[in-house]
Amino acid sequence: MQTMYEQMDTAALDAALADLTRQVDEVKAKGLKLDMARGKPSPAQVDISRPMLDLLSSGADLTDEGVDCSNYGCFEGIPSARRLAGEFLGLPADQTIVLGSSSLNIMQSVLIHYWEKGVPGYTPWSKLDRVKWLCPAPGYDRHFGITQDLGIENVPVRMTETGPDMDEVERLCAADDSIKGMFCVPKYSNPTGITYSDETVRRLATMKAAPDFRIVWDNAYAVHDFTDTPDVLANVFDLAREAGNEDRILGVASTSKITFPGAGIAFFGSSAANVGEVANTLKVGLISANKLNQLMHTRFLPDLDAVRAHMRKHAEFLRPRFACVEEKLEEGLAGTGCGTWSHPHGGYFVSFDGPEGSAKRVGALCAEMGVKLTPAGATWPGGNDPHDTNIRIAPTYPSVEELSEALDVLVLAVKLVSAQLAREARA
Ligand code: PMP
Incomplete structure (x- = not known):
């Protein structure tokens, strides 16, 4: 024009x-x-979350369903927080891990893990001649930074009104096994604000791709509606499981834009196998996350209705x-x-x-x-x-x-x- x-x-x-x-x-x-x-x-x-800070004090009960949040233990996260993570991501609670304050940090840790050790059963990505990653664009610069930092080749795919251009994504993934993954912000995408259509979610969950292809499903804006006609996102985990691809989806989210940016709680969720494997590697460097922060969050926001x-x-x-x-x-x-x-x-x-x-x-x-x-x-x-x-x-x-x-x-x-x-x- x-x-x-x-x-x-x-x-x-x-x-x-x-x-x-x-x-x-x-x-x-x-x-x-x-x-x-x-x-x-x-x-x-940000101030609307301040009342949360009053919920834990020196006299407070610091247990969560029998778990002592004031001491080491319960690496995967306290029960109430894992339940919330499950509701949030659309997974059973035992297929989630609740960690520290940053989902970006989780994404980086998991990708570094696959880079160094490989997706279980496959060659470490660092040992391959070429590793490529699909980046729906316009997209989130900090995502692109994680793969770029590892030396992975970022391949842009144009965003449309219904999500990434799926004809292009399917064409690339079917033809090229060096494409090992993709970033997705499926709801109120950063920056276009669009939500992936049911058809896009289904195609991502079912398409042909390398067996160690992984989708970082960053649902950072899962509950961030501001109109009376909120967008509705299909459950990618259900669709991927039905298609036999349940290990493909790496779900993440956090409360950064729900409570305090940089001081919230962050969620990881995936297949039971992935959650166990990722937990085992993260446990090497972390005895337990800040469970007092998890407790404060779930006392303030006990379930998705409260969120x-x-x-x-x-x-x-x-x-x-x-x-x-x-x-x-x-x-x-x-x-x-x-x-x-x-x-x-x-x-x-x-x-x-x-x-x-x-x-x-x-x-x-x-x-x-x-x-x-x-x-x-x-x-x-x-x-x-x-x-x-x-x-x-x-x-x-x-x-x-x-x-x-x-x-x-x-x-x-x-x-x-x-x-x-x-x-x-x-x-
Ligand atoms: N993912 C997306 C899509 C974001 O827009 C942001 C922050 N603006 C993040 C992740 C960062 O989240 P966190 O604070 O949990 O690391």
Whole structure:
């Protein structure tokens, strides 16, 4: 689609450029300092979990169904936390492990384990000539960092409205045994906010792939709905089990965006065989996780209903922010041909696509105007967005007023860069 600037005659385009440049200079003079870079809850949003901190004190009962949480033991996690993990991931409690505060840390540990020792019965990935990993893109930069750090070749696969392009995923996996895995954020994906369709989940669970192919099923936003019409995700573990692929799925999640980011509890869940094997390796370096934190969490959030009630409080903070993004982008860019964006029902991000070759320049121009964005390219493996279009908008941390200002800046930057691109194409 052409942008409105490409459609203008050169005189009109030059006038538009002059006007936009003047507006940009005015914004620069304001000395703004706004941050839309990372997906963090706002300080007031984090505060809703503070009552949890009062639940454990020196006089409290520190046992959980007979387990003493104040001492070593119970490596797999305390019973109430494993039950919660099971509800969360869609698995029986005994097919889960509850660990420390970070799901990213679990993903890295498990992949390093397979890299060094191999999936049981198969060659360690580090001993193979070539190991590739599918990375739905736009996606989560920290995922891509784990495999890149190990020397695994990240292969981007384009995201669609229903999840990763499954024709491409199936074609690649059927033809190439060096593809050993894939990252998935199946609900309210980071950053597009889409939820995988039932068909996508079924195809991932049943498709042909290398026998030691593993899917990191990162359900980081499993309960992070902020509308009355939440997306529903199919149970991948059931589908994989029925297809004889139950070892394929490595489920992870955490309470980072439910209670305290970096101080929550993290879950791992998979087939019974995988859970036993992963536990055995993690046990080498950990006697037991912080069970007092697990206990505090399950006293605060004993089951999924309690989690959902708590998430409705989070939604109060998120709804106006996402509404602000939608309103500002619609008001500033609808009908201009200068951008498209996602309209998520949950999660932490809006994914924005501008004209080809615009994203890095928009990011730089926003920075000059005092607005920090997630670096352009970060949503693609290696930072290489092939068409340089994608910008991840993280609207949760700033106040609605700050966000509103930041979006005015983003809209202005997108317009100026679009106009510049149209002019350069003509020069
Ligand atoms: N996975 C995804 C998709 C995320 O967006 C994030 C954090 N924003 C994480 C994992 C990190 O989770 P944790 O704090 O549990 O390591």
